[in-house]
Amino acid sequence: MKIAIMGAMVEEITPLLEKFKEYKVVEFAENKFYTVQYKNIDVTIAYSKIGKVNAALTASVLINIFGAQKLLFSGVAGAVDENLHIGDLIAAEGLVQHDLDITAFGHPYGFVPESKILIKADEELLKISKDTAKTLNLTLKSGIIATGDQFICDADKKEWIKKTFGANAIEMEGASVAFVCDALNVPFFILRAISDAADAKAGFDFDEFLRSSSKISADFIVSMLDNLEG
Ligand code: 4EH
Numbered sequence: 001m002k003i004a005i006m007g008a009m010v011e012e013i014t015p016l017l018e019k020f021k022e023y024k025v026v027e028f029a030e031n032k033f034y035t036v037q038y039k040n041i042d043v044t045i046a047y048s049k050i051g052k053v054n055a056a057l058t059a060s061v062l063i064n065i066f067g068a069q070k071l072l073f074s075g076v077a078g079a080v081d082e083n084l085h086i087g088d089l090i091a092a093e094g095l096v097q098h099d100l101d102i103t104a105f106g107h108p109y110g111f112v113p114e115s116k117i118l119i120k121a122d123e124e125l126l127k128i129s130k131d132t133a134k135t136l137n138l139t140l141k142s143g144i145i146a147t148g149d150q151f152i153c154d155a156d157k158k159e160w161i162k163k164t165f166g167a168n169a170i171e172m173e174g175a176s177v178a179f180v181c182d183a184l185n186v187p188f189f190i191l192r193a194i195s196d197a198a199d200a201k202a203g204f205d206f207d208e209f210l211r212s213s214s215k216i217s218a219d220f221i222v223s224m225l226d227n228l229e230g
Contacts, residue, residue: 033066
C-alpha cells in the first residue's frame with residue numbers, strides 16, 4: 001500500500017520526518033519528496049508550500065508520480081467554530097473554496113460551472129480517524145473546512161466565511177487537495193490542529209502555536225497509519 005502524507009509548511013511535516021528518522025529524498029517539480037517504509041506501507045511525505053496552487057500541484061505529483069493510493073494531510077488551521085480551541089483536532093468532512101467568486105454571473109460563492117461547492121472526504125478514512133481517536137482517548141471534531149489564498153485575521157471576514165459556507169475551520173490548502181483527490185478517485189483525509197482563531201491576534205497566535213499544533217496533528221496521523229491495513 002502506498003500512502004502520501006502532505007503538509008503545506010515545513011513545520012507541518014517536521015514532526016513526521018523526526019518520527020520516521022530514516023528516509024530517502026527525491027526531487028521533483030521544484031519540491032522535495034521524502035520516502036520511507038513504515039511497517040508494510042510505502043509512505044511519501046512532502047510539504048507543498050503555502051496556498052491552493054502549490055497544494056494542488058503537490059497532491060497531483062504524490063498521486064501521479066509517487067503512486068499514492070490514499071492521501072492524508074496534516075497541518076494547522078484557524079478556528080471559525082467558537083467551540084474549537086488552540087490545539088484541538090478537526091477532521092474535514094467536507095471542504096470548500098471560500099475565495100472562489102463568480103457571483104457576478106449568478107453563481108453561488110465557491111462554485112464554478114461543471115464543478116461543485118463542497119468536496120466530501122472519504123468515509124472510510126473518517127471512520128478510521130474516529131476509531132483512532134477513541135483508542136487514544138482524544139477528542140477529534142469533524143466539520144467543514146474552508147480554504148482560500150488568504151491568511152484570515154479579521155473577525156468580520158471569519159464571520160462571513162462561517163455564515164456563507166457553514167465552516168468550522170479555515171486554512172489555505174485543504175480544498176485544493178480535496179478537488180485533486182476527488183477528480184483522481186484517491187481517498188483523502190484532511191486533519192488540522194487549531195493554531196489560532198482567525199481573529200485580530202491570529203498572526204501572533206499562529207507564530208506561537210504553529211509548532212505545537214503541527215505536532216498534535218502529525219502524531220495523530222502516525223497513529224492512524226497503524227490502523228490502516230497495508
Ligand atoms: O499554509 C498557510 C499557513 C498560514 S500563511 C495556511 N495554514 C498556515 C493554516 C492556517 C490558516 N490559514 C488561513 C492557520 N491559521 C490560518 C488562518 N487563515 N487564520 C503563513 C504563515 N506563516 C508564514 C507565512 N505564511
